[in-house]
Each structure stands twice: as structure tokens, then as C-alpha cells.
Amino acid sequence: MNIQDLDAIDVHVHAEVSCRCPPDAFGREFDEAAEKYFKFHHRPTIPQTIEYYRERKIGFVMFTVDSEANMGRRRIPNEEIAEAALQNPDIMIAFASIDPHKGKMGVREARRLIEDYQVKGFKFHPTTQGFFPNDALAYPLYEVIAEAGLPCIFHSGHSGIGTGLPGGGGLxxxxxxxxxxxxxxxxxxxxxxxxxxxxxxxxxxxxSVCLHKHNVHIDLSGWSPKYFPPQLVQYANTQLKDRVLFGSDFPLITPERWMKDFQEAGFRPELHQRILKDNAARVLGLA
Structure with missing residues (x-):
């Protein structure tokens, strides 16, 4: 990936539709609730997403979310995403997702995906996967990730997944x-x-965690910037200016909408390129 050819790097893009596996109709109510919450309906395939981002000269990180143990829904194969990234290295980077409840089998899978498929990081969603990130059950996975020198993304805060369902869908x-x-x-x-x-x-x-631990970063995905808490914008403009990253949460939020609102959200203009591209390039090992 030649970052000089890109206008931005989106570190938070979801794989929504597999071209290899039929959709898993189990738990369809979660999809319907998310569509209502985020006000979206279009779920592109991986090739469609690649075309979309290439047209806009935005590099992107894509992943599935493996919540098979807690939610009982099949994930999109990590291999499908990784192979797409290997075929489109100018625009796409693959992260893998492995449910921490898979134990030693999960550790084996992580090693295989790193060695054979060159995944560049991992995604965790504690709410849908049903685990505390500091639970010892996840530490063997972290050890593999740390050994390989790769980053990992953790969902944080409220989740649109399950919002509006009875009991939040049990999440x-x-x-x-x-x-x-x-x-x-x-x-x-x-x-x-x-x-x-x-x-x-x-x-x-x-x-506080990001300020205290210099190996921690924050991606700005999932919300329009016009709704960001003021203290987030304040720290992004000052002490954490090197550790905040552009992310959209596509297709739930499009990069066009995000970037338009970003221009008007109070971020210092001289930091825009740093947030949109440079910080991510450094975290992803591209610069």
C-alpha cells in the first residue's frame, strides 16, 4: 500500500456479505435491529467494498466479528477477507477475528492466519463475544498477536448490536x-x-487509558463527528493528537458522511491529515 496515493486510511470497515458462504439466517433479528438503529439497509459484498474504497482513494482495514460462541451465528471466514486483501494490497488490509472462547483452537487459527494469510491485526468485540478483555481466557491469543507485533482493535462503549431487542438480545x-x-x-x-x-x-x-498507556490508540468510528463528546475532540487536538485514527464503521456509516462532518467538528485543520491517514499508517506499519 503506497500511502502517498491515498487521501485517508479507514481503520474500521466491516465485512458484511460473504461470497463463499450462504447468509446465516439465525439471529436475523439482530440485523434488523441494527438496520433500524443505524438507519442503513445496504450490505455490500467484499468486492463491492473494495471497489467503493478504491474509487475514493481511501485505504481500509476490513474484518469480520467472530461471536459464534456467545451469539450462535456463523462468522464470515477470515480466510475470505485475508485472500481479498492479498489480491488488493494497494487498498485493503485484513484483520482477523477469533472468538476468545475457542481456546487452543483459536490460538492455532491465529498462528495460521498470521503465517499463511499475512493478516495484519485482530478485531475483538467484547459485548457480542461475551468476555471481559482482561479475562485470562483471551491472554493466549494476545500472546500470539504480541509475538507477531500486530495491533488489535476492541469495540468499546454502547453497542448498536442488540439495541431495541428485548433484553438487548441478551448482550x-x-x-x-x-x-x-x-x-x-x-x-x-x-x-x-x-x-x-x-x-x-x-x-x-x-x-485516561489512552493517555496513561502509550501503546493505546482510539479510532473515531461508529459516530458522526458532529456528535463526538467535547473532551474527545479536546484531547485529539492536544495530548492525543498522535493516537487518534480515522474509522468510519462502514457500511453503518459511510466515509463521505464521516469526513464531511469531521471538517466541521472542531478538529484543528493542521491535524486533519494526521488523524485521517498518518497516525493509522504508523500503527499499521506502513510508515
Missing amino acids: KLKYSNPIHLDDVAADFPDMKIIIAHPSWPWQDEAL
């Missing part, structure tokens, strides 16, 4: 309080951690 928000990542950052000081999203209602916890 529990407590797992995604970013304070639990403080232990992980301390125990794996050489592993780059990205806290995904404005972490409402725990934004101050996320800022």
Missing part, C-alpha cells in the same frame, strides 16, 4: 467498558491496542 454492555483494556495494555506493553468508537458512556475512561 451485556459491561464487557465493553474500556477501563478493562488498561490491564491488557499494561500486561502487553508492546502490543498496539486500538479502542474503537467514542466510548459512551465511558469516554473519560478511554481517554
